[in-house]
Amino acid sequence: MTTAAPSAPATNRLGLTKQDYVGSKSTLCPGCGHDAITAQIIAAAWEMGLEGSKVTKLSGIGCSSKSPAYFLNQSWGFNSVHGRAAAIATGTALANKTLKNILVSGDGDSMSIGMGQLVHLIRRNVPVVYILEDNGVYGLTKGQFSATADVGSTLKHGDVNEIPPIDPCSLAIELGCGFVARSFSGNPKQLNAILKAAMAHTGCAIIDVISPCVTFNNHDSSTKSYKNAKDHDYPVHDLGFVQYNEVEEVEIRAGDAREVAFPDGSVVSFRAVKDDYDPTNKLAAMQAIHASKAKQEFLTGILYLDPQAPTIHHFCPTVDEPLATLPQARTQPGPEALERIMQGLM
Amino acid sequence: MRKDLVFGMAGSGGDGIVSAGESLLQAASMEGYHGVMTKSFGSQIRGGESSCRVRIATDPILNPGGNLDVAVALNWEDFLKFGAELPVAGTTVVIYEAATGIPENQIPLVGVTPLQVFAVPIAQMAKDTAGTERAKNTVVLGLIAGWFGIGAEAVMKGISKRLLKKSQELVDANQKAFDAGMAFAKEHPLKADMTIEVSKTKGAVKLMTDGNDMCAAAAIFAGCQFFGGYPITPSTEVMQFFTDHVWKYGGSVLQAEDEIAGIGAAVGASFAGKKAMTATSGPGLSLKTEMMGLASIAELPLVIVDVQRGGPSTGLPTKTEQSDLFAAAFSAHGDVIRPVLAPTSVADTFRTTVEAFNIAEQYQTPVIILSDQEISQRKETLDPIDTSKFKLVDRLRPTPADLQGYKRFKQTENHISPISHPGMAGGAYLAAGIEHNETGAPTNSGSVHQRMNDKRIKKLNPLKERRDLFEVTGNPDAPLALVAWGSIAGVCREALIMAKEQGLDVKLLVPYLLYPVAEQTYLDFFASVQKGLIVEQNHLAQTFKVLRMHLDLPAGVKSLARSGANPFLPGEIVAALQNLLAELQRSHEGRLQPQE
Numbered sequence: 029m030t031t032a033a034p035s036a037p038a039t040n041r042l043g044l045t046k047q048d049y050v051g052s053k054s055t056l057c058p059g060c061g062h063d064a065i066t067a068q069i070i071a072a073a074w075e076m077g078l079e080g081s082k083v084t085k086l087s088g089i090g091c092s093s094k095s096p097a098y099f100l101n102q103s104w105g106f107n108s109v110h111g112r113a114a115a116i117a118t119g120t121a122l123a124n125k126t127l128k129n130i131l132v133s134g135d136g137d138s139m140s141i142g143m144g145q146l147v148h149l150i151r152r153n154v155p156v157v158y159i160l161e162d163n164g165v166y167g168l169t170k171g172q173f174s175a176t177a178d179v180g181s182t183l184k185h186g187d188v189n190e191i192p193p194i195d196p197c198s199l200a201i202e203l204g205c206g207f208v209a210r211s212f213s214g215n216p217k218q219l220n221a222i223l224k225a226a227m228a229h230t231g232c233a234i235i236d237v238i239s240p241c242v243t244f245n246n247h248d249s250s251t252k253s254y255k256n257a258k259d260h261d262y263p264v265h266d267l268g269f270v271q272y273n274e275v276e277e278v279e280i281r282a283g284d285a286r287e288v289a290f291p292d293g294s295v296v297s298f299r300a301v302k303d304d305y306d307p308t309n310k311l312a313a314m315q316a317i318h319a320s321k322a323k324q325e326f327l328t329g330i331l332y333l334d335p336q337a338p339t340i341h342h343f344c345p346t347v348d349e350p351l352a353t354l355p356q357a358r359t360q361p362g363p364e365a366l367e368r369i370m371q372g373l374m
Numbered sequence: 375m376r377k378d379l380v381f382g383m384a385g386s387g388g389d390g391i392v393s394a395g396e397s398l399l400q401a402a403s404m405e406g407y408h409g410v411m412t413k414s415f416g417s418q419i420r421g422g423e424s425s426c427r428v429r430i431a432t433d434p435i436l437n438p439g440g441n442l443d444v445a446v447a448l449n450w451e452d453f454l455k456f457g458a459e460l461p462v463a464g465t466t467v468v469i470y471e472a473a474t475g476i477p478e479n480q481i482p483l484v485g486v487t488p489l490q491v492f493a494v495p496i497a498q499m500a501k502d503t504a505g506t507e508r509a510k511n512t513v514v515l516g517l518i519a520g521w522f523g524i525g526a527e528a529v530m531k532g533i534s535k536r537l538l539k540k541s542q543e544l545v546d547a548n549q550k551a552f553d554a555g556m557a558f559a560k561e562h563p564l565k566a567d568m569t570i571e572v573s574k575t576k577g578a579v580k581l582m583t584d585g586n587d588m589c590a591a592a593a594i595f596a597g598c599q600f601f602g603g604y605p606i607t608p609s610t611e612v613m614q615f616f617t618d619h620v621w622k623y624g625g626s627v628l629q630a631e632d633e634i635a636g637i638g639a640a641v642g643a644s645f646a647g648k649k650a651m652t653a654t655s656g657p658g659l660s661l662k663t664e665m666m667g668l669a670s671i672a673e674l675p676l677v678i679v680d681v682q683r684g685g686p687s688t689g690l691p692t693k694t695e696q697s698d699l700f701a702a703a704f705s706a707h708g709d710v711i712r713p714v715l716a717p718t719s720v721a722d723t724f725r726t727t728v729e730a731f732n733i734a735e736q737y738q739t740p741v742i743i744l745s746d747q748e749i750s751q752r753k754e755t756l757d758p759i760d761t762s763k764f765k766l767v768d769r770l771r772p773t774p775a776d777l778q779g780y781k782r783f784k785q786t787e788n789h790i791s792p793i794s795h796p797g798m799a800g801g802a803y804l805a806a807g808i809e810h811n812e813t814g815a816p817t818n819s820g821s822v823h824q825r826m827n828d829k830r831i832k833k834l835n836p837l838k839e840r841r842d843l844f845e846v847t848g849n850p851d852a853p854l855a856l857v858a859w860g861s862i863a864g865v866c867r868e869a870l871i872m873a874k875e876q877g878l879d880v881k882l883l884v885p886y887l888l889y890p891v892a893e894q895t896y897l898d899f900f901a902s903v904q905k906g907l908i909v910e911q912n913h914l915a916q917t918f919k920v921l922r923m924h925l926d927l928p929a930g931v932k933s934l935a936r937s938g939a940n941p942f943l944p945g946e947i948v949a950a951l952q953n954l955l956a957e958l959q960r961s962h963e964g965r966l967q968p969q970e
Binding site for chain 1: 594595597599600602621622623624625626627628630631632634635636638639640641642643644645646647648650664665667668672766795796797798799800801802803804805806807808814815816
């Protein structure tokens with residue numbers, strides 16, 4: 029990886045070094061796109077100054093789902109069952125409002141077996157940074173097509189995919205997701221800004237990251253190869269993210285940048301690359317995604333953003349304190365309360 | 375005078391049969407009687423046939439009773455659909471709608487001559503008095519109060535409680551319909567006095583509730599603050615009751631997108647450090663199985679309620695059966711034991727549910743409560759629960775010392791390791807479905823897998839020593855025995871009383887803990903037994919087979935098993951015991967003994 033060294037000091041606002049945010053050594057294939065994403069999760073969490081003990085790292089099953097072990101050793105991992113991390117995350121989020129939940133999934137885990145859970149996670153706007161590491165194949169089972177494989181893409185041994193893919197981004201926008209982004213594991217700068225903005229978002233953030241599988245899907249006839257992704261990566265804007273505590277100090281360049289603020293005061297700025305792109309216009313976003321698809325490009329950036337969308341805590345009223353530490357007196361009905369329930373039954 | 379009356383009523387949906395049953399039970403509870411009410415429907419959502427049985431007695435009762443003392447048919451077609459669920463005998467008084475046009479000597483009950491038959495113009499009386507046929511059920515209640523002496527005032531109070539929500543005029547109109555029923559009864563006396571004796575506890579008002587509500591109330595009491603589930607008959611009311619009450623204590627409910635997500639969210643809430651539960655019925659239990667495996671290997675406390683119904687698949691979704699024992703005990707993948715508990719009545723659903731949470735927390739394991747449609751949806755009158763006698767268990771949380779170099783799955787003497795939750799500084803670990811070492815790091819090592827399986831299975835051993843999870847009644851040295859669980863236990867308790875009255879020396883074992891099988895408890899129970907019956911409501915004799923898998927049953931212990939929906943009657947169990955006794959006597963006399 030050729031990540032530009034961050035200009036931030038060697039310790040973050042909590043006085044922690046980047047080393048404090050690493051995890052165990054990766055056991056994925058050397059050169060795997062997922063490891064490049066892991067590096068940016070570590071960088072973003074460190075730069076944001078996330079409090080490790082208040083972070084969960086949830087995943088299902090698959091190569092991508094192994095990666096929570098490779099970042100944020102001070103946080104709570106849950107490597108659960110195939111496709112269901114979204115359901116686990118929903119329960120965890122409801123039981124503890126104070127957590128920052130990072131969920132790592134793959135295209136098999138999310139777009140096939142776990143589709144039902146994912147769409148309801150989005151619909152309920154559960155506060156989760158959902159990183160979909162998208163390589164178009166099942167790596168752990170040695171290279172079958174997944175539901176995001178493009179029409180015409182081939183497997184190593186020549187099988188051609190003829191079934192149209194599911195696009196996680198247009199699906200998420202359609203379902204009302206308030207933060208929809210696409211990126212590429214080979215574009216660390218953009219991914220870093222997207223991850224930080226997603227961590228500032230209070231609802232569900234869906235990030236589809238094209239992450240080439242170097243072992244099973246990196247050949248010339250694959251549309252999810254590193255080369256093809258690099259050649260067809262079409263960033264819609266240059267992103268800048270400024271966290272709430274730095275807003276005062278950082279001067280956002282005037283000119284053609286759009287800005288959108290998060291509820292905590294953090295700001296994300298969008299500077300057009302070629303054509304103007306309004307990430308707050310849902311219909312325009314859909315149109316742009318469809319148009320780029322026709323041109324076989326990967327439109328990347330924050331494709332749609334609505335930081336104000338009500339979250340699950342609005343739909344399912346929850347208490348502010350974590351349930352696990354609520355004082356007993358509040359959680360257990362005393363004899364009087366039980367008496368009242370029983371009176372109701374008489 | 376009678377001490378015990380069983381009413382069975384059937385009609386079309388909309389006839390208000392179930393409401394009438396509820397008013398009758400309400401009246402009984404206000405008069406201090408003991409009562410049980412079960413409902414049975416066709417599986418149509420609206421319309422179709424509906425029925426209820428209400429049993430009212432001066433002494434505590436343990437099941438919904440056998441043959442009907444009083445049968446009410448608003449039309450015969452619907453009544454007959456319930457078959458053996460509403461058994462009419464020579465001791466039954468039959469009341470039916472005269473507008474059916476069927477003469478009293480030609481009612482369509484084959485091979486039975488009821489004690490007395492009344493064709494009553496129920497619909498006409500309702501129209502004449504209340505101005506609408508909708509008051510038919512109130513006329514029926516008037517007839518019942520008139521003939522069988524359950525306090526008229528209380529019955530009318532029961533009706534008012536239901537109708538006052540609508541309007542006072544409706545109550546007044548129904549009062550007239552009720553009076554007309556009473557008057558009809560007075561003008562047409564019964565041949566024999568069948569009025570019920572005054573309750574011994576008259577004035578001591580009882581609760582009137584069902585197993586699903588009881589289960590949810592107990593869960594809230596136990597400190598459960600998260601429910602994730604998906605609606606499924608006949609367990610949905612657990613979620614409903616929980617939703618209505620838990621928010622007062624900070625908890626929340628997720629009506630999930632499917633059965634899997636329901637339990638998944640509960641696993642997530644337990645991971646976040648809080649007691650959590652889900653509830654379902656057979657098909658949902660199958661869907662939840664993979665998540666139960668996750669909770670087992672991640673050692674997360676969790677309570678799963680399975681309200682059994684007729685199966686497999688949609689089966690008989692509104693009727694009771696005990697056919698999920700295999701599924702509850704064995705549907706896991708991998709080597710795992712999940713404790714399975716079963717309540718036997720509405721009243722002990724409270725205790726069983728609290729116990730399930732205690733076991734789940736104590737041993738960091740998923741626990742299944744195997745309820746059944748009858749217990750879950752039947753209404754019982756019961757004394758208010760004395761909650762002061764319950765001890766609540768919380769999971770073992772790490773001490774500051776444990777958090778120094780914290781090992782989530784630390785090997786300990788009793789195989790139970792302190793469990794942290796997100797937010798607890800120093801307690802971070804990786805929960806996982808993949809095998810892991812003591813710190814939680816993933817591993818492929820066969821020897822670690824062996825040690826961890828050992829830990830997860832051995833930690834449950836103390837459960838088998840819990841004699842308080844079994845109830846033994848009758849002479850400890852009795853040569854005859856019954857074993858039954860769930861709603862069938864109530865039938866057997868009553869059979870035991872009948873058998874004793876007939877001079878039989880019988881004892882009864884009721885397990886609340888079905889799995890793991892507490893071998894020694896059964897061996898001790900069977901030590902004196904020469905003949906016995908394992909009574910259960912499923913075709914495969916699942917309990918009998920599970921017991922045989924774990925221990926050598928005495929050769930004279932047989933299975934009495936049949937599919938669900940149709941109730942077991944205490945009388946038929948006593949008859950089966952009489953047969954066993956006869957066999958026993960023949961063998962003692964040295965005659966030819968049938969091969970076991």
